[in-house]
Amino acid sequence: MEGELLEGRRILLIIAGGIAAYKSLELIRRLRERGAAVRCVMTEAARQFVTPLSVSSLSEDKVYGDLWSLTDESEMGHIRLSREADLLVVAPATADLIARMAMGLADDLAATTLLASDKPVLIAPAMNAMMWAHPATQANLATLAARGVMRVGPGSGDLACGEVGFGRMAEPADILAAIVRALAPDRRLAGRRALVTSGPTREPIDPVRYLSNHSSGKQGHAIAAALAALGAETVLVSGPTQEPTPAGVRLVAVETARQMLEASEAALPVDVAVMAAAVSDWRVDTAAGQKLKKDGKGPPSLRLVENPDILASIAGRHNDRPLLVIGFAAETENVVANARAKRKRKGCDWILANDVSPGTGTFGGDRNTIHMVDGDLVEDWPVMSKIEVAARLADRIAEVLQSGNLAPHR
Ligand code: CTP
Numbered sequence: 001m002e003g004e005l006l007e008g009r010r011i012l013l014i015i016a017g018g019i020a021a022y023k024s025l026e027l028i029r030r031l032r033e034r035g036a037a038v039r040c041v042m043t044e045a046a047r048q049f050v051t052p053l054s055v056s057s058l059s060e061d062k063v064y065g066d067l068w069s070l071t072d073e074s075e076m077g078h079i080r081l082s083r084e085a086d087l088l089v090v091a092p093a094t095a096d097l098i099a100r101m102a103m104g105l106a107d108d109l110a111a112t113t114l115l116a117s118d119k120p121v122l123i124a125p126a127m128n129a130m131m132w133a134h135p136a137t138q139a140n141l142a143t144l145a146a147r148g149v150m151r152v153g154p155g156s157g158d159l160a161c162g163e164v165g166f167g168r169m170a171e172p173a174d175i176l177a178a179i180v181r182a183l184a185p186d187r188r189l190a191g192r193r194a195l196v197t198s199g200p201t202r203e204p205i206d207p208v209r210y211l212s213n214h215s216s217g218k219q220g221h222a223i224a225a226a227l228a229a230l231g232a233e234t235v236l237v238s239g240p241t242q243e244p245t246p247a248g249v250r251l252v253a254v255e256t257a258r259q260m261l262e263a264s265e266a267a268l269p270v271d272v273a274v275m276a277a278a279v280s281d282w283r284v285d286t287a288a289g290q291k292l293k294k295d296g297k298g299p300p301s302l303r304l305v306e307n308p309d310i311l312a313s314i315a316g317r318h319n320d321r322p323l324l325v326i327g328f329a330a331e332t333e334n335v336v337a338n339a340r341a342k343r344k345r346k347g348c349d350w351i352l353a354n355d356v357s358p359g360t361g362t363f364g365g366d367r368n369t370i371h372m373v374d375g376d377l378v379e380d381w382p383v384m385s386k387i388e389v390a391a392r393l394a395d396r397i398a399e400v401l402q403s404g405n406l407a408p409h410r
Contacts, residue, residue, distance in 0.1 A: 005180050005229060005247050007035035012085035012119075014110045015055065017045020018092040019160040020126035020169035025050060027091060027172040028058040031179070034247065041065060041081065043097065043110045067109040078109055082117035087182055090114070092126035092169045095137050101149070102140035122150040122182050124175050129156075129165030152178035173245075180248035181231050188398035190231030193270040195322070196224040197277035197310060199239035201257045205302060206288035213278050217241030219328075219368060220276035222390035224249045227272070230398050235267040239277060257283065257307035264310055272397050273322040275311040275348075278330065283307050315347040323406055324397060329353040329373075339373045349406075350374045352393065 011031055015024050031038050038059045042052060052063040064072055064081060082088060090097060090110075097110060101123075106112040114121065123144065131137055132154065145151065153170030170178070181190070198220020202210040217238055224236040225246030236245070237252045237260055245251040252263045257279045264273070282304035292300050315325040325348040329339040332355065339353030351373040360369070368389050370381040381392065400406060 005034065006031065006183070009036045009087070009183055010085045011036050011038045011179065012041065012081055012088045012113070013038055013059075014041045014043075014088060014090045014097075014113065015046040015050070016043045016090065016092055016094040016097040016110065017048060018094045018126045018169070019049060020092040020124075021046050021049040023169055023172055024091050025054055025058055027089075027175055028055065030172055030176050032058065032060070034176070036179075037061075039064070039081065039085065041110050041113060043108060045094075045096075065109055067112055072109075078113045079116050081109075081113050082119055085117075085119055087179060088114065088117055088119050088121045089124070089175070089179060090121065091124035091175055093123035095125075095127045095131040095134075095140075098123065098125060098137065098140050098144065102143040120148070120150065120182055122152060122175075122178055124152050124170050124178075125154045125167070126169030127154075127167045128159060128161045129163050129167045132165070132167040150178065150182055174250070177228070177248045177250065181228060181233070184229050184231045184248075186229075186398075187231035188402055189227060189394070192232045192272065192401060193267075194224075194227040194232040194234045194397075195237065195264060195267045195270040195273040195314075196220055196227065196234060197237045197260060197264060197275045197279075198224065199241040199243075200278050201239045201260055201280045201307075202255045203257065203280045203283035203307070204255075204287040205284050206290065206292045208291050211280055211282070211284065212239075213280065215239070215241075215278035217243045218366065219386045219389065220274075221246055222387045223274050223276055223393060226387075226390035226394035227274075227397070230394055232272070235270070237263040237267065237277075256280075257310065261308050261310045261313060264314060268314075268317070268322070269320040270322050271401060272324040272326070273314050274326045274393070274397075275314070276328050277310070279307060279310055281307060309346065311348055312346040315349075324349050324400065326350045326352065326393070326397075330356040332357045336371050336373065336378055339371065340378075343373050352389075 040055050040059050041064045056063045100111045106115045155168045156166045157168045199217035200213045200215040202212045204210050221243040224234050228234040228248035234249045236249045254260045285303040285305045311327040327348045329342045329351050331338045335353050335355050339351045343351040353371045369383045372379040
């Protein structure tokens with residue numbers, strides 16, 4: 001799935017002169033792994049930080065840099081550099097290059113290519129915190145944003161200059177995610193935010209034992225991938241799973257139900273929340289601090305207490321309730337009737353009910369049979385793969401959010 005998202009896509013990566021340029025090497029590798037073709041332009045200053053040889057080895061292409069190179073211009077030309085790309089990515093985007101972009105300068109190959117392009121542009125700024133905060137930089141960023149230039153990062157943290165603050169270039173995984181979003185062919189959810197929970201939770205008994213369930217995280221992860229593929233900025237709050245983090249998705253890894261609730265609340269506000277996690281209904285009241293030992297007095301008894309209901313909490317929010325809150329219902333009998341009651345009880349908009357009886361192979365399997373409950377309507381979906389379920393659900397979400405046809409919260 002991840003590979004497919006960038007297979008055959010052409011990225012023109014413009015590397016400006018900042019210490020973060022080393023992270024661009026990793027970005028090239030990740031883009032290539034996902035099937036993208038990467039062509040690189042380096043500014044003069046960038047060559048002080050990483051070598052053109054490293055860049056060219058990773059991109060398996062020559063590196064462009066000189067506006068006045070007769071061979072480069074006769075072979076390719078700055079106009080073709082942009083024409084033959086689906087997306088221009090500037091990483092690191094230094095304060096200097098951002099300023100030149102904002103002014104429309106064309107004083108080197110990087111700036112000229114950007115000026116001579118009508119392709120979408122994504123910048124990953126990287127600079128010292130003072131430079132970032134400077135009104136000149138902020139004004140330049142506002143100018144670029146108004147022109148539709150997309151941005152990822154920067155983050156805050158330790159900076160190479162020894163200061164701490166804003167200006168750290170986004171990590172390669174986050175830039176990759178932003179690239180996937182920028183290139184999504186169907187971007188009906190662009191500008192929307194989504195929250196998805198996935199996987200099981202683990203409730204500790206002692207430092208080595210826990211209560212959990214068989215959820216694989218396949219369905220939740222596929223939904224996060226499908227929402228991100230439509231351009232939604234997606235946060236995936238997941239318990240422990242073997243599933244790879246889908247491209248274009250920000251993962252928040254958690255273990256317990258309480259951590260899952262906290263991370264889900266921290267992701268608000270969002271337009272849509274899909275709660276696909278198999279949350280443990282109970283936890284051990286007080287987990288032992290040390291490993292429980294066989295002490296000859298028989299097995300310990302575990303006192304269980306109820307976990308918070310994440311779906312109901314999110315659906316019950318007052319000021320920042322998502323426009324759409326969607327839950328799942330894992331049932332082993334009276335699937336639709338139970339799901340209807342569950343939807344009302346939890347206050348969510350839709351429930352996707354599935355039969356998880358042992359014979360169905362739903363838990364941990366690749367297929368799912370869904371009955372979608374929306375108010376009094378029930379729609380039976382044919383048996384399909386979890387990836388198809390995710391695509392169908394994401395399509396529904398996009399349709400409803402676009403039409404603005406949202407039922408009043410029930
Ligand atoms: N859910 C949740 N938090 C919980 C329990 C469940 O967010 N503590 C969510 C699940 O992610 C799912 C929905 O609620 O979207 C229904 O989960 P399910 O296990 O079917 O329902 P339960 O609330 O556990 O009800 P019961 O066990 O009685 O069927």
